[in-house]
Amino acid sequence: MNEIxxxxxxxxxxxxxxxxxxxxWFGGSARESxxxxxxxxxxxxxxxxxxxxxxxxxxxxxTSVAADLGTWFEVxxxxxxxxxxxxxxxxxxxxxxxxxVGLIGAFSRRYLHREPGFCRFYLLLCLFGAGAxxxxxAGSLDVVFIGWELVGLTSALLIAxxxxxxxxxxxxxxxxxxxxxxDVGLLxxxxxxxxxxxxxxxxxxxAPTAWAGLSPPASTTDIxxxxxxxxxxxxxxxxxxxxxxxxxxxxxGPTPSSAIFxxxxxxxxxxxxxxxxxxxxEASFVVRSAVVTIGALTALHATFVGRVQTDIKSALAYAxxxxxxxxFVEVGLGLYTLAVVHIIGxxxxxxxxxxxAPSLLHDHHHLEQAMSTVLPRTGxxxxxxxxxxxxxxxxxxALERGYxxxxxxxxxxxxxxxxxxxxxxxxxxxxxxxxxxxxxxPTSVARKHGS
Amino acid sequence: MIVIVPLALAFVLVVSSRVVxxxxxxxxxxxxxxxxxxxxxxxxxxxxxxxxxxAFAERVAWFPHGLLRSAPLVVSFVTLIAVALAPLATHPxxxxxxxxxxxxxxxxxxxxxxxxxxxxxxxxSAAVVWLELRGSADGNRWDRMFALYHGASVxxxxxxxxxxxxxxxxxxxATLPVLMAVGIREAVMPGHSWFTRVVERAxxxxxxxxxxxxxxxxxxxxxxxxxxxxRYDDLVAALAGVTAVSAALLGVIQVxxxxxxxxxxxxQTGLIALGLVSHNPVGAAGALLNWQVLALAxxxxxxxxxxxxxxxxxxxxxxxxxNFEHTPTLAASLLVFxxxxxxxxLTLGFIAEDLLLQGTVSQYPxxxxxxxxxxxxxxxxxxxxxxxxxxxARHGLRGEHDLSPRxxxxxxxxxxxxxxxxxxxxPATALHLERDTGxxxxxx
Numbered sequence: 071m072n073e074i075x076x077x078x079x080x081x082x083x084x085x086x087x088x089x090x091x092x093x094x095w096f097g098g099s100a101r102e103s104x105x106x107x108x109x110x111x112x113x114x115x116x117x118x119x120x121x122x123x124x125x126x127x128x129x130x131x132x133t134s135v136a137a138d139l140g141t142w143f144e145v146x147x148x149x150x151x152x153x154x155x156x157x158x159x160x161x162x163x164x165x166x167x168x169x170x171v172g173l174i175g176a177f178s179r180r181y182l183h184r185e186p187g188f189c190r191f192y193l194l195l196c197l198f199g200a201g202a203x204x205x206x207x208a209g210s211l212d213v214v215f216i217g218w219e220l221v222g223l224t225s226a227l228l229i230a231x232x233x234x235x236x237x238x239x240x241x242x243x244x245x246x247x248x249x250x251x252x253d254v255g256l257l258x259x260x261x262x263x264x265x266x267x268x269x270x271x272x273x274x275x276x277a278p279t280a281w282a283g284l285s286p287p288a289s290t291t292d293i294x295x296x297x298x299x300x301x302x303x304x305x306x307x308x309x310x311x312x313x314x315x316x317x318x319x320x321x322x323g324p325t326p327s328s329a330i331f332x333x334x335x336x337x338x339x340x341x342x343x344x345x346x347x348x349x350x351x352e353a354s355f356v357v358r359s360a361v362v363t364i365g366a367l368t369a370l371h372a373t374f375v376g377r378v379q380t381d382i383k384s385a386l387a388y389a390x391x392x393x394x395x396x397x398f399v400e401v402g403l404g405l406y407t408l409a410v411v412h413i414i415g416x417x418x419x420x421x422x423x424x425x426x427a428p429s430l431l432h433d434h435h436h437l438e439q440a441m442s443t444v445l446p447r448t449g450x451x452x453x454x455x456x457x458x459x460x461x462x463x464x465x466x467x468a469l470e471r472g473y474x475x476x477x478x479x480x481x482x483x484x485x486x487x488x489x490x491x492x493x494x495x496x497x498x499x500x501x502x503x504x505x506x507x508x509x510x511x512p513t514s515v516a517r518k519h520g521s
Numbered sequence: 522m523i524v525i526v527p528l529a530l531a532f533v534l535v536v537s538s539r540v541v542x543x544x545x546x547x548x549x550x551x552x553x554x555x556x557x558x559x560x561x562x563x564x565x566x567x568x569x570x571x572x573x574x575x576a577f578a579e580r581v582a583w584f585p586h587g588l589l590r591s592a593p594l595v596v597s598f599v600t601l602i603a604v605a606l607a608p609l610a611t612h613p614x615x616x617x618x619x620x621x622x623x624x625x626x627x628x629x630x631x632x633x634x635x636x637x638x639x640x641x642x643x644x645x646s647a648a649v650v651w652l653e654l655r656g657s658a659d660g661n662r663w664d665r666m667f668a669l670y671h672g673a674s675v676x677x678x679x680x681x682x683x684x685x686x687x688x689x690x691x692x693x694x695a696t697l698p699v700l701m702a703v704g705i706r707e708a709v710m711p712g713h714s715w716f717t718r719v720v721e722r723a724x725x726x727x728x729x730x731x732x733x734x735x736x737x738x739x740x741x742x743x744x745x746x747x748x749x750x751x752r753y754d755d756l757v758a759a760l761a762g763v764t765a766v767s768a769a770l771l772g773v774i775q776v777x778x779x780x781x782x783x784x785x786x787x788x789q790t791g792l793i794a795l796g797l798v799s800h801n802p803v804g805a806a807g808a809l810l811n812w813q814v815l816a817l818a819x820x821x822x823x824x825x826x827x828x829x830x831x832x833x834x835x836x837x838x839x840x841x842x843x844n845f846e847h848t849p850t851l852a853a854s855l856l857v858f859x860x861x862x863x864x865x866x867l868t869l870g871f872i873a874e875d876l877l878l879q880g881t882v883s884q885y886p887x888x889x890x891x892x893x894x895x896x897x898x899x900x901x902x903x904x905x906x907x908x909x910x911x912x913x914a915r916h917g918l919r920g921e922h923d924l925s926p927r928x929x930x931x932x933x934x935x936x937x938x939x940x941x942x943x944x945x946x947x948p949a950t951a952l953h954l955e956r957d958t959g960x961x962x963x964x965x
Contacts, residue, residue, distance in 0.1 A: 094849075095850065095853065095933065096933075142872075142946065143872050143876075143946040143947060144947075145802055145803050145806045145807075145876055146801065146802035146803050146806075147803070148803045148876070148879050148880075150872075150875065186846060212875075215866065216866035216867065216871075219865060219866045220866065220867075223860070223865070223904075226904065230908060230912055233841070233844075233845050233911070233912035233913070234844070234912070234913065234914050236840065236841050236912075236913070238912070239841040239908045239909070239912035239913070240840075240841070240908075242908060243901075243904060243905055243908050246900075246901065246904050247901050250897045250898075250900045250901050251897055253897060254893045254894055254897050257878070257893045257896075258890050258893045261878050261879060261882050261889060261890070261893070262882070262890070264879055264882075265879075265882045265883060265886060265889075486770070487773075487774055490770050490771050490773070490774045491774055493767070493771065494771055494774065494775075497714050497717070497771075498717075500714055501666055501714045501715065501717070501718045502661065504665065504666040504669055505661040505662045505663045505665060505666040505718070506661065506662070507660045507661060507662060508662060
């Protein structure tokens with residue numbers, strides 16, 4: 071029974087996405103109430119099943135439920151099994167995801183009313199919900215990867231939601247490129263674990279946490295390699311430095327999707343992955359140090375840059391980056407329970423802030439009227455701590471977003487793409503040479519006379 | 522060795538191509554070709570579902586066994602995609618007839634398993650494409666460029682076949698010329714340059730019918746696998762890895778959609794070649810499934826691009842220059858075909874990619890990890906094409922119409938196969954598990 075409840079938490083959003091997609095493909099009507107209703111039913115169902123499962127586990131003293139949904143495919147010694155896990159890490163996150171996606175669905179019904187892409191938004195929301203639940207409930211890295219990709223794709227498509235403007239499409243592509251390059255880490259880690267251990271399941275044996283995690287392999291080199299690959303994978307979704315430049319650009323998407331992706335769930339999935347990989351991180355000083363360093367640098371960078379933003383959604387994006395950076399530091403220092411509480415609290419607060427962002431001026435006036443005075447500036451006490459000689463430099467650094475985008479563009483993207491363009495040009499010239507017109511051909515004669 | 526079903530399908534397709542070539546209207550030619558392709562597909566599906574095995578002769582079978590068992594089904598799917606989604610403007614009756622002829626040669630290569638027959642069909646299929654490339658509007662002799670590459674490929678294969686049939690003394694030396702022939706045909710670097718130009722110039726149906734059946738894979742499995750010969754696995758693996766990664770990177774920078782598509786296909790053929798030399802069941806199943814994905818998903822992607830091109834003209838990728846709202850089903854179709862072709866989860870492509878990477882890592886660990894980068898770049902190429910072709914302002918695209926009912930149903934059938942086998946892949950993977958390791962041929 072517990073296994074069925076666990077599977078239903080993922081299957082409901084997945085079925086809703088499939089149903090809405092097939093319906094639209096065959097030209098089904100685009101009634102807003104139907105799309106919103108299917109989405110709401112799926113996530114309310116997921117919440118109910120999650121609560122019942124939590125109550126059953128709590129009342130019977132079970133700390134972990136694993137649902138083996140069977141083998142997906144099998145060739146020779148290699149087998150891909152669908153395993154989901156509900157434990158003290160995944161169940162709160164699964165419930166939080168279902169609640170937040172359900173709320174965003176209810177909010178968007180009015181917010182996106184009569185928007186041309188209304189149905190597309192709900193289809194992508196269901197797909198995102200299914201992907202996020204899969205990442206959270208996955209019992210192995212293999213299953214994580216499936217949800218991970220779904221989340222990345224829906225994120226990019228929703229950033230480009232207002233597709234008639236140029237920038238959303240470009241920023242959606244930018245986010246997808248970052249995701250895809252970072253997904254290399256997750257896929258490579260999974261394949262390498264299969265190669266050296268024979269599986270990539272989360273296990274409870276010798277785990278330093280109260281939940282299942284990745285068991286470290288025997289060799290320290292392998293631990294460091296897999297740990298660093300996992301860190302690279304998590305940096306993409308969590309928008310950590312130096313590759314987090316896509317996050318403020320992602321604010322081109324509709325506000326409800328910004329709330330659920332970059333305030334609530336998606337931006338925390340990187341940290342969630344690290345929590346599952348805690349035994350691996352614990353076993354390697356190199357990986358631990360790297361996690362703390364990346365997190366601390368991101369927190370510092372984002373807090374400075376966030377202070378010079380002139381629009382509320384960008385400021386909120388950098389605030390999210392700061393908090394996720396701090397969560398990375400907590401994970402690196404082994405403060406796992408604190409990290410879990412931090413993620414849940416931050417996800418709820420930041421989602422609310424994103425949803426209130428379009429009403430910011432109204433809220434501001436409301437507060438000023440209530441206090442009968444102008445609201446005081448925040449953070450002035452922090453500015454006083456920075457020496458005066460540093461302040462102009464820090465200000466420039468913040469305005470240029472830490473120069474990270476420029477550095478990546480000049481020293482990574484441009485040389486690689488330049489090399490590719492050079493190869494392509496040579497290749498095209500070679501085939502043009504082979505296909506040059508013969509002397510007797512009319513075009514060739516015309517060219518000769520023309521010159 | 523005679524394999525009845527593909528041979529019969531080859532006969533039907535060759536006869537149909539003669540009939541279609543004589544029709545006056547392109548629409549009638551496409552209708553007739555679609556009917557024939559549908560009949561071929563249904564015959565193959567029913568035949569594979571029936572548990573019938575011919576017993577009267579040892580060297581006669583209904584379907585190929587072992588790794589090539591699903592090949593007739595794949596070729597039938599490719600034929601249907603290539604003819605049913607072909608735009609009329611670029612596929613007059615003669616071109617449509619050539620598409621059917623190319624499909625016929627692919628079936629024939631599965632129907633008669635003999636080195637000399639393979640050599641003959643190898644040459645015929647190249648000649649058909651060469652005919653299509655003659656008389657380029659820009660005055661360049663693309664047919665000559667194609668002839669140089671494929672003439673060399675035919676010569677190498679003839680040399681390899683000669684050494685193979687020459688006896689035990691010469692057989693050991695046949696590997697290199699056969700591999701060189703296959704390398705050119707499959708556009709493995711450095712023999713790849715012809716392919717981008719053919720994709721740019723030739724009608725898309727011809728490109729799909731020529732490239733997707735992967736005659737090179739058939740030759741490799743029929744001629745090289747069974748024989749005890751000198752092996753160059755490390756060299757092939759290195760070239761295939763370089764091809765997969767470099768083509769994936771080159772695909773990202775293209776400004777012409779057709780050229781981007783060409784590099785996507787080249788990258789995938791690199792992956793298939795690598796899986797075939799991994800020499801373990803996981804890698805081989807991954808390679809064969811990748812072939813199926815190339816045949817279904819990438820062909821669907823290519824023909825959807827052709828359908829869009831017929832509506833809009835040359836497709837450029839300088840920036841967002843389309844509109845999703847006018848053609849939502851066409852856009853969704855292109856996206857799902859593209860994602861399936863690059864191994865997106867819950868499609869057949871994911872299973873193919875997963876098996877291929879797992880199989881490759883066990884044989885070539887470092888190369889397997891590098892291949893992950895190729896799949897990442899391929900994904901970027903697909904989404905970049907989708908964004909640049911279907912986002913942008915509405916202006917000037919009012920007349921652009923969505924998928925027609927014929928296009929919609931054919932796309933739905935192929936997508937159903939890709940997603941259906943993506944969710945329940947056991948039938949697709951099981952087709953490759955009856956691996957025949959003993960005899961001189963993959964068919965029995």
